[in-house]
Amino acid sequence: MPMNSPVIDALLCVGALLGVGAIAAFNARKALTFVYGASAIVCAAGLAIAVAALAAEAPSTVTLPLGLPWIGAHFRIDALSAVFLAVVNLGGLASSVFALGYGRHESAPQRILPFYAAFLAAMNLVVLADDAFSFLLSWEFMSLMSWALVVGHDRAADNLRAGYVYIVMAGIGTLALLLAFGVMAGSSGHYAFDSMRAHGLDGAAAMAVLLLVLIGAGSKAGIFPLHAWLPLAHPAAPSQVSALMSGVMTKVAVYAFIRIAFDLLGPVDWRLSMVVIAAGGITALLGVLYALMQHDLKRLLAYHTVENIGIIFAGLGLALAFRADGLAAAAALAATAALFHVFNHSLFKSLLFFGAGAVQVSTGERDMDRLGGLIHVMPATALTFLIGAAAISALPPLNGFASEWMTFQAVFLSPDLPQWGLRFLAPATGALLALAAALAAACFVKAFGITFLGRARSHEAASAQETDKASLAAMFGLAAGCAIAGIFPGVFTDLLAPATQLLTGGRMPAAGPLLPLAPVAASHNTYGALAVMALLVLAGAATVLVVRLVASRATRLGAAWDCGFPDASPATQYTAGSFAQPIRRTFATIAYRVRETVVMPEPGDTAAARFSLQLHDRAWEALYLPVAKAVGFAADRLNFLQFLTIRRYLGIVFLTLVLLLTVLALWA
């Protein structure tokens, strides 16, 4: 029954999204509700297909007569694609619902709508692709569509720069993936994933592929030091797109890494897993440190994506290490932790970007230092943002904690590994992840506290309005998702079991909605999120009740005490920069070459004191600027090639051909 196979249904969804995009291209000004409404419906269908496919476990494939004529285009849904298909479509569904309201504030819908639907279609296609050619084509299509969304508002110079950096980095990433597939296809040139899987690689070739994939997928996901484009590009797009890029597209990149490193590459040497673990740990720490230094709300969120990608890659690296040593149960735990964090991050990062978007629409501001007190004028947005902030800070009983707990438990199993390098690296990475988690909490106290609490720092913040109902519906939906995934993590780890079975040959002990999570079957230490939640609710209710019965209920409004120094102006409040100052001094002096200078006027002089702060992004200065300079230099030198005669061009073509044929002859 070919018509009922999930992969065909999923491809129909892709087709529908492309159709929606095409319609939007012709009549964008009136198509807003149609585009977002239709995208939401199609994504909901895609989500249902993905969940059904995940439950069914059996892979479903199809080959379409498209693409390269003698290969065709292969598509496939197995457990791994199904997980990511669910993440993509859940994110797409939430973003579309959010955009039903938020999108009305769009000044140029014709520059957003067609690309929006096509972007969703492209992400779906990447996770469905089952040969290198369709994969790379979808990947590049996804990059291009998101680039178009980033530069949608091309009047802002920053956006153009962000778009430029993004398209260059996307190009480098695709090149790395192309080379990786080239190595895997080998001289025989098999493009279908099935033959690559059967082929297998070892030694230098496997190492080359893994490093290339780490560059290719890692640059899209935001692995340090390839992350620098991400905090430029993600905030530049409209918020529903920022949410998709940060919450979902980075996950598609994670999918690419998992598909190649775990599935296509075959067994991976443990030394390679060390690279992945170290990259993950460092990315997590530096990402959150960068985030702490920001005062632009959306840029802070984008840097946080870098942190979470680090956590995910650390989990994946641990899974690779455990798998290399045949510890299937531990590998399953680490892989489940990473996949669950993928899902969780897509929930709360989308939610937080929606909140930032709602704030931006109501106040016209993204700079936290000009906001404040929004909890009074935007109570519902504030509540959902708070839930997202608590979830991303890995606080129990929300979902971020559940996945980080599993990652830590995986770290705790690392002494079982036989190699000394891994035994030392894993706990060190655990400490880095714990530091990153604690800094994330600090960062979100800052993000929520400076933006939503305190007194309004500008007129715009004081006179803001609550956002519209559709946006709120999306935000409340995702907040509920964070709570459900946090309280019933067992449901989700059970759902992920077929995928981890595929990746590691093991699965976590089944937990279901009621049983506590156990890292591996033998382990005694468990986390019962439901019980913790029940205890918290019970304790909270009892406290409220007892205080009501026992304590005085008298409440009076009175001016703030502030130790006897009430400050008249909201400008005396802590700002984003001052909140981060202790952490900046403690951690960031070396990482960013922070320079703080204070210029005090002479005694008796009433001039204002000046404080200036300099931050340097070392990755940018050490990696990007030299590359940019080298490219510029080479371009200048090769400029003369533009002005040759046709004879000389033909001569160059001829010479190149001879050269290539010589190489080929020598190779054989």
Added chain:
Amino acid sequence: MGLIAAVLATVLQLVLVLALAPFLTGVVRTAKARLQRRRGPGLFQVYRDLSRLLRKEVVIAPNASWLFVAAPYVVFATTVVAAVLIPSFTFDAGLGAAADLIAIVGLLATARFALALAGLDIGTSFGGIGSSREMMIAAVAEPAMLMLIFSLALIAGSTRLPDIALVVQSPGLGLHISLLLAFVGFVMIAVAENGRIPVDNPATHLELTMVHEAMVLEYSGRHLALIEYAGSVKLLLYVSLIGAVFLPWGIAPLGAGLAQGALAVAFYGAKLVAGGCLLGLFEVTTAKMRVFRVPQYIGTALMLGLLAALLQLVSRSL
């Protein structure tokens, strides 16, 4: 029968936590006062303070939000739940499966998150100082805590507290250097997390170095009572934690007889008193340090944790 015993043990544990927490704070204060040759306000002053605060009216700044009012309840509830999860007089009061040591640390992080936000809610500069410094200290303390937990997990093979306590109590364990290092590290973290000298001074106001007190400066009445009570419970939690992990003698297994149970409770009380007196002694002999030296202090605890874990990785007998 087992279920009833577990429920009874849990309830007893809850009662002990709630009843003894202000007493422990009173012990610390009295010990400090006596060492400074003062009479001190007495062991039960904390109870009187709490009941006085509960009877007073609450003064709230006009721009306070619901979060400001909700935070004390959240802080109190999470801290109490975390404290009940720590074995005090019996190994497993039935809740051991709900949360291991990491989850307990997570619950405390939730309480801190709520309080730090409340510090920012009124929009005063003191609140901001307190919140930002508290989060900085937490940022160094959490990785140190995780490394210490890791070293314990290496010794005990589990992150579940009753398991750790059982392993440490078993006679076959022998002497572990790593356990000693972890003990010192845990004490240092406990001092920092409770805002005691040398990290913070719970007895000062109007001092630019204060952390916790700055955060809760705007609270009054029943809200302040809850926060102070939660602070006492948190101190009790850390003393019980160190007692359960490093000095687990006297803890009774579930299902033990009444006599053994009563003895276990007495042991627990003795541990609390000893812990409180030692903390008082430590505080009068130490000076408060500059806030930017705190990361170095906690960094030492992190290094102790790393060292303990390393020793365990090299040889399980160290």
